Amino acid sequence: xPPAKRATATLPLRKxxxxxxxxxxxxDLGVLNEHLGYFxxxxxxxxxxxxxxxxSRIDISPAQFSVLVIIGANExxxxxxxxxxxxxxxxxxxxxxxxxxxxxxxxRLPSSADGRRHALxxxxxxxxxxxxxxxxxxxxEASLLPKLGxxxxxxxxxxxxxxx
Amino acid sequence: xPPAKRATATLPLRKxxxxxxxxxxxxDLGVLNEHLGYFxxxxxxxxxxxxxxxxSRIDISPAQFSVLVIIGANExxxxxxxxxxxxxxxxxxxxxxxxxxxxxxxxRLPSSADGRRHALxxxxxxxxxxxxxxxxxxxxEASLLPKLGxxxxxxxxxxxxxxx
Numbered sequence: 001x002p003p004a005k006r007a008t009a010t011l012p013l014r015k016x017x018x019x020x021x022x023x024x025x026x027x028d029l030g031v032l033n034e035h036l037g038y039f040x041x042x043x044x045x046x047x048x049x050x051x052x053x054x055x056s057r058i059d060i061s062p063a064q065f066s067v068l069v070i071i072g073a074n075e076x077x078x079x080x081x082x083x084x085x086x087x088x089x090x091x092x093x094x095x096x097x098x099x100x101x102x103x104x105x106x107x108r109l110p111s112s113a114d115g116r117r118h119a120l121x122x123x124x125x126x127x128x129x130x131x132x133x134x135x136x137x138x139x140x141e142a143s144l145l146p147k148l149g150x151x152x153x154x155x156x157x158x159x160x161x162x163x164x
Numbered sequence: 165x166p167p168a169k170r171a172t173a174t175l176p177l178r179k180x181x182x183x184x185x186x187x188x189x190x191x192d193l194g195v196l197n198e199h200l201g202y203f204x205x206x207x208x209x210x211x212x213x214x215x216x217x218x219x220s221r222i223d224i225s226p227a228q229f230s231v232l233v234i235i236g237a238n239e240x241x242x243x244x245x246x247x248x249x250x251x252x253x254x255x256x257x258x259x260x261x262x263x264x265x266x267x268x269x270x271x272r273l274p275s276s277a278d279g280r281r282h283a284l285x286x287x288x289x290x291x292x293x294x295x296x297x298x299x300x301x302x303x304x305e306a307s308l309l310p311k312l313g314x315x316x317x318x319x320x321x322x323x324x325x326x327x328x
Contacts, residue, residue, distance in 0.1 A: 027249045030237030031298055032230060035305055036317060037215055039324035041226070042251065044208040051201055062205070066196060073194030085191045087206065134195055141199055152323040153200060159316040160203035 047144060054136045058129060063088065065137060067096060068122065068130045071106060076119040078111070105129055211308060218300045222293060227252065229301060231260060232286065232294045235270060240283040242275070269293055 032038040051062055060068070066086050071077065083093045097120070100106040105126035108118040122130060145153050196202045215226055224232070230250050235241065247257045261284070264270040269290035272282040286294060309317050 027234065027241060027245055028237040029249070030233045031301070032233050033325070034321075035301065036308055036312075036321045036324070037211055037301075037304060038230065039321065039328055040204065040208050041212065042328055043324050044204050045251070047201055048205065066202065069194045069196050070191065073192040077191065081191055085193070087209070137195070137199065137201075140201060144200055147327050148200075148323060152319075152326075155316075155319050156323060157198075157200045157203065159312060159320060160200070160207050161197070162316075163311050164203055164206055 047140075050143060051137070051140045054140050055133060057136065058132050060129065060133050064096060064100065065133050067093075067100065068105065068126060068133060071120045072122050072127065072130050075121045076109075076111070078117050079108075079120065082120060100126070211304075214307060215301070215304045218304050219297060221300065222296050224293065224297050228260060228264065229297050231257075231264065232269065232290060232297060235284045236286050236291065236294050239285045240273075240275070242281050243272075243284065246284060264290070 029038075048062070055062060055065055063086075067082065067088075070082055070085055074081070079093060079097065080090075082088075083090055088096070097106060097108070101108065103125075104123055106120060107123055108120055111117040111119040148156065193202075212226070219226060219229055227250075231246065231252075234246055234249055238245070243257060243261065244254075246252075247254055252260070261270060261272070265272065267289075268287055270284060271287055272284055275281040275283045312320065
């Protein structure tokens, strides 16, 4: 078989790669289609990427953002109050606060009520960072609204706030 | 000052430890209280723990469960179809399928349509494991219903399914 002919016969096949994006419309989700847990996970993972990306502009993680918000709204609260409010385990919270302290965003003052307890508060720099982070977080939230529509957004917020 | 008196003065303070569990009711969530993303994350993390725990009884992860369900409901689908349906990146999916193959739960057959493409399917053992996993997943889903109430459960499922 002459080379030219062989090339003609095989090239068309080689030139038709599998499409990178396959429409999921043809795939049956099976029982997953009835699992709220599955859709909550998919939704959370999808929106969390956007949130991480936005906050990364000021080198703040979502968990650090929550910590700064809670300290900012509750000056003088204790580490255990902060941890139980956000569901962050003690060892991880200690590391986070150490890092935020080192960056000069938070400080721990001895509490007047109990010498072993520390009262947490934001530094001036922490207040500035929190303000920037709030603006970025608000942009993220605003991006969810058109995805869900205002009615579904409100329904989900009410439902999840009620069960939290 | 006599030692007895000093002890009397300090002991009551030392005997009043901070409560380990602080009621979050007194803590202001600040802007987080208006962030759907915050509540979705908290809800997802909370329920995911239960899901992981239940599936761990048969040594299956949530991601492996999704993969088994999709293969079971779409015998002969390709790896790229599976990956794009579940949003799992290629390298991670390859590792997962390799592990499931090694455990004898899945197999990859050459597709008749395209020699480079593999058709995925469950083995007999894979079908048995999927059946067990579905029963555990159904128990997990059933545990969400009383948390949310049937109306909120249905609203959230409809809303998230619509945006997925």
